[in-house]
Every structure is written in structure tokens, then in C-alpha cells.
Amino acid sequence: MAKGITVIDKERCKGCGLCISACPFGVLGFSDEHNSSGYNVATAVAPEQCTGCTICAQICPDVAIEVYRKEKAESKEAA
Amino acid sequence: MSLQLMRGNEAIAEAAIRAGCRCYFCYPITPQGELVEYMARELPTRGGEFLQAESEVSAINMVYGAAAAGVRTMTSSSSPGISLKMEGISYMAGARLPGVIVNIMRGGPGLGNIAPAQADYFQATKGGGHGDYRLITLAPSTVPEAAELVMEAFELSDRYRVPAMILADGMLGQMMEPVELPEPVDPADIPARPWALTGAKGRDPNVVLSFDLDPQGLKKMNQELQAIYRQIQHNEIRWEESHTEDAELLLVAYGTMGRIARTVARLAREEGIRAGLIRPITLWPFPYDPIRQAAQSVSTVLTLELSAGQMWEDVQLAVGQRADTPFYGELGGVVPTPRQILKEVKRYVSS
């Protein structure tokens, strides 16, 4: 399981692509889907790479991304 | 209660404080300097905020902000400064914000001069700013009446959520008369403002705006405004009427000119001319019906103004073909004497 999960509200997404280029791990890309406003929405194309760093959510101008991270009790603590 | 000798400008300021004005914003301009100075001296010591703004534009927008926060608020100026406030007044009208604007008129157009004039009637009553809006416009003719109408302006502005203007002139602002000041308003009697911006605590957010991109929405907003204006026209017309019952000639004049007209009517009566007078107190809503009624039995309705004839248009609308509607006015800050006007009156009676 990936360390992080991004959840993109596709109705909020305007397909600007800023999250895609901001993600340091190549998690995000454009999907084949268009939302009801006609925007080609972003999606997690490589979800297994997600670290839950929130950079995508920070840059998203539409606050369309929620990020979840594996809780520390279950993840391996770095020394 | 006791009489106090006060200048018009000072009486207006004192009445505003007694009406519960909590915030006053201004920019200095003659001939209303005493009003500003009185507020600077008194308001902060009586629980209010006085602020001299960087411009008239800023002052009216501070009024807009304070009104949105839900307090009684006022600004004052004179003609050129009022022109600058027009944007903010239009926004207040659109956003349904109460507030009082005092215009101590001076000669215009442009920089004009600092002498008394009544040339801002159109600006006050016909919408000096943009959009379909009206200002409740009150025109005092004496210092005591100025104090009374300031109280009234706050009440009416609150009741209808429509900005109100006191339209006076440099003569009234400067003149001293004995005044019996009105009792201060009990803050508990000031109408509640559930729409005010106080922080959205335990309720949905309040929004104060004059904006709707959707034409149907803006149409509705305008229809609501017009409905309020009709109520005001129905309920709030004020005027003073004297000797109209048997009049052969009717004088119509407001403010300082209304005061002079009172003397003119008396002098005319002394010379056997049956002159009557209607002095509009609310310039908007305008007393069309009382003037129409009084015009039934006269041959001439003479409008007197310190302008080239602005209220005259409303008098003509009221009178129609019922009587002749000549005009006498002075321009540029010149104030005529009652005798000068009497000469004019005689012209119409002899013909």
C-alpha cells in the first residue's frame, strides 16, 4: 500500500494540470474523464507512488484535492 | 429644556450625536467647517468615532463600512465634495445601507464659490450617482428645523434602509439661531439590524452588496427598491403650507429661499396681494399633491430658488396647466432680498 492517498473531487477540478507538474513522484496525470463543466480532470495515474506529501493539494487553486497519509503507528518510523 | 444659540452647522452636528450617530467621517470643505470641528471636538468624548478621511470618496466609503457594521453613521460636505461622494451613495442605495449625508450647498458648478446656493437639487433628488435610486432628501429652513430633520433623517434612513440627505446651504450652516435641542435617542429605540456584519456566529453569513450579474436577479433587487420608494412616497412627504386657502398667487420655495419666501408672502399680504406659500420639507419624496391642490385656486405658481430652476421642474410637473408657473432664481451664491422678490411677485399679480 502507498504511504499516501489523493482524492480528487472531479467536479471541482478545472483541469489546470498544476497538481500534475507539482507532484514530485509522478502520481497524478490527466484522466480520460471530463466533468460536467467539460474540464479534463486530473487523477492518480500512479497511486502507489503517493507519499501523502500534500504538494498537489497545496498548489490546487480549486481546493479539489484531499490527501490521506498512513498513520505513523502503522508505518515504519524513520530513525 | 433650554434654548441655545447655535450655528446651523453646529446644531446639525449636535443633533446627529443625539440621534445616536456613532461614526462620523469627513473631509474639510467650506462652508460646513464648523460641523466637522464640532464633531471632532464632541463625538470622541461621547462614545463615538470621528475620522478625517483622505478624501470625500474615502469618507463616504467609511460610512458604507460603518453602516454595514450596523451603526448609525454620517458624513457631511458641500457641493463639490458631495459630487465625489456620489459613487459611494449609489453603492449604499444599492446595498440598502442606511446613513445620513449632509450637503451644505455652495455655488457651482465646478469649484464655484463658498456662498449659499441651491443648485444641487437635481443631484440630490434625481440621483446624482448611477442607477435607479432615490435619496430621502430633507431641506431645513431654520436652525431648529435643521436639528429636528437630522433626527428625522436617521429615523427614516433606518426605517427604510435608504440613505438620507440633509440638503441645506451655506447661509443656514453659518447662521445662528436659538435652538431647543431634541432629546437624545435611547439606543434601545434604534431599530435592530439583523442584516449587519457582526460575524457569522450562530447564523448564516450576512452579505452586504449591490451586485447581481444575473439581469433577472438585479431586476428583482431594483423592484424591491422601487417598492420601498413607493412606500416612502406614500408615507413620508412633508411640507409647510401657509395662507393657501384664499391665495391668488402661490409661492413654492425650500430651505433658505423658503425662509425668504415667508417674508415675501407677509410683505405681499401687507400690500393686499393674497400670496400663499408651500415650502417642501422633503424634496424627495416631493409634495406634488399638496402643490397640485393649492394650485387649483391660483392663477400663478411662482417657484423661487437659489438656482437656475431645478425644483421648478417638479413644480411644473405638479401644476401642469392649472396655473402659470413662472420662476425666479438667483445664481452663483447671490441671495435676493424679500423686496426684490416682491417686485417680481407684483409683476404677475398686476398682469
Place this chain on the structure above:
Amino acid sequence: MSPAETTIPQGYGKVFSRPQSLSDAPTTYCPGCLHGVATRLIAEVIDELGIKDRTVGIAPVGCAVFLYRFYNLDFVQASHGRACAVATGLKRANSDLMVFSYQGDGDLAAIGTAETVHAANRGENFTVVFINNQIYGMTGGEMAPTTLPGQRTTTTPRGRDVASTGYPLRISEMLAQLDGPRYITRQSLHDAPHIAKSRKALLTAFSNQLEGKGFSMVELVAACPTNFKMSPDKANKWLVEQALPAYPLGDLKVKE
């Protein structure tokens, strides 16, 4: 996928979500417009300080004209450029309110220069958020006071000619010269690290108000991809390469 439809496996905690002070309404900003980031950061700061119930926002004229729709806050719409005067009125009427204005470069640095300078000089105790995107966005990409020399806009089709139209107006530097303001800073919204700094600056500015310390302004340099006629990515690169040299980042005034 929408948040409601997504099942998050056990053992994952939410680390980023919409702030409470934001409403559910979608913004009316163009795709990739960094106004959206600024709008969110303010909401986060209001949430963090727990001041939602006493905050009043001031929406400007410009691309953020619908700002009142994006928040769960009391709001007032100001006429073009007058937000600092309206804020002064609000705050003087009720000093318990937390008041912020949100203004673009046309609003704050052209038509509203006088209101801004004098509110700053009086040290009015409110917070100004100033979006500098070097252009008039809503009206169609005209020259702003902040437009760079040579920059093409619809009113400088041959590029901004400084001999005729003057130079980029660095209003934060101007305000920093005054004795009145408490805190004047310029930050950028082009990437996550700078967004984090912008957030910190906003937190300082709102905290100053909360503590009664006086006028704070946070200038946020942003791009306008639509009117720059660039992709959002390219607009942000342009911002770094062209705009930031003209608008150096950092605190310009911190009065202790």
C-alpha cells in the same frame, strides 16, 4: 471519484482537506489561477486562529468580485479600490471584528492607491491581502500599474512602454516607508514552498490584527494564465523568471 464516493482504507488519516471557512461553492476563477490558492490560505488561517465567527471579508471589484460566495463568512462588497476605506469604517464601528480586504493590483494599486496608503499610514488595525498578477484580469487583460516593462497586455499591445505609461508600481515598498504599518511583506504563490511561506505571512498578518497591532499587508505575487495567454505551468515559470526579479520576495517592514 469524489470524496463522498471514496473509501479510505483503515490506518490512513486525513492530512489535507478543505478549510471550514470555505463554502462549498466552486470558485469563479479561471483554471490554474492562483487566486484560488490565496482564497484557500486565508480560510486556513481564519480556521487556525478560530476567528470565523467574528471575521468580515471585503470583496473587491475584479476577478475576486464573487469572493463572498467562496467563504462561510460575513462579507461586504466594496466599490472599486475603496476596500481600505470600507475596512476602516467597519473596524471603527466595531473593533471586535476581524476585518480583511482582498484586492487585486488594479483595485489596490491604481484606483485605490489613496485609500490604501492612508489606511496604512493610520495604522488601521485590519489585514490587506493584495494579489499582484501584473494585469487586469476580469476586464480583459489590460495593463495594471504592476505590469512589467515590455509586457504585452490588451492596452499595451506593443509591450508596456515605460516612457509613456510609467514603471511597475512597487506599492509594498512604498508602504514600507511609512511609520504607520505594522507588517508589509511580499510572497509568491507559484509553488508549494512559496505557498507555505505565504500562509505563514497571512498567519502573521491576521495574528497582528488579533493582537491589535495595526495595519498588515500581504502582497501575493501570482500569475494570470488566461490573460498571459499561457498554460498555468508556463505562466508560473514566467512569474519566476520575469516577475519575481521585479518584485523581490520577503518582509519589507516588520515593526516590533
